[in-house]
Amino acid sequence: MAENGKTHNAACHCGAVTFRVRLTDGLETARRCSCSYCQMRGAVAVSANLDGIEFLTGEDKLSTYAFNTKTAQHYFCSVCGIYTHHQRRSNPHQFGINVACLEGLGPFDFPEVVVYDGVNHPTDLQSGPLVAGVLRFSKA
Ligand SMILES: [Zn+2]
Numbered sequence: 001m002a003e004n005g006k007t008h009n010a011a012c013h014c015g016a017v018t019f020r021v022r023l024t025d026g027l028e029t030a031r032r033c034s035c036s037y038c039q040m041r042g043a044v045a046v047s048a049n050l051d052g053i054e055f056l057t058g059e060d061k062l063s064t065y066a067f068n069t070k071t072a073q074h075y076f077c078s079v080c081g082i083y084t085h086h087q088r089r090s091n092p093h094q095f096g097i098n099v100a101c102l103e104g105l106g107p108f109d110f111p112e113v114v115v116y117d118g119v120n121h122p123t124d125l126q127s128g129p130l131v132a133g134v135l136r137f138s139k140a
Pocket residue numbers: 012013014015016017077078079080081082
């Protein structure tokens with residue numbers, strides 16, 4: 001897809017943490033997750049490989065949060081609290097990136113977002129639905 005290979009500039013809210021990120025499949029991977037943490041966080045995430053992030057400033061300002069199996073590592077800016085990215089439990093070789101941190105983009109640029117069934121996590125079940133549904137909302 002056209003976005004492939006494109007590098008996005010990204011930052012947290014306060015600007016302490018800035019990074020460049022190369023996405024695995026452009027914005028095609030945008031999704032929400034229904035796990036207990038993501039429900040509260042409410043962010044739309046896109047995929048990047050672990051070597052797809054290059055921090056420019058503030059990597060030392062990042063804090064991490066982990067729960068349950070502690071596989072997923074959720075990173076957020078310790079100054080402004082904004083979630084920047086997380087190392088995935090479903091694929092530890094990938095990061096999920098907060099689309100709202102990408103320059104010029106936000107969650108409202110994704111009127112239809114796949115909802116990943118994080119409550120019934122595939123690594124908790126032998127098999128299970130990966131996709132809980134599609135969340136639609138209107139910008140109007
Ligand atoms: Zn910040």
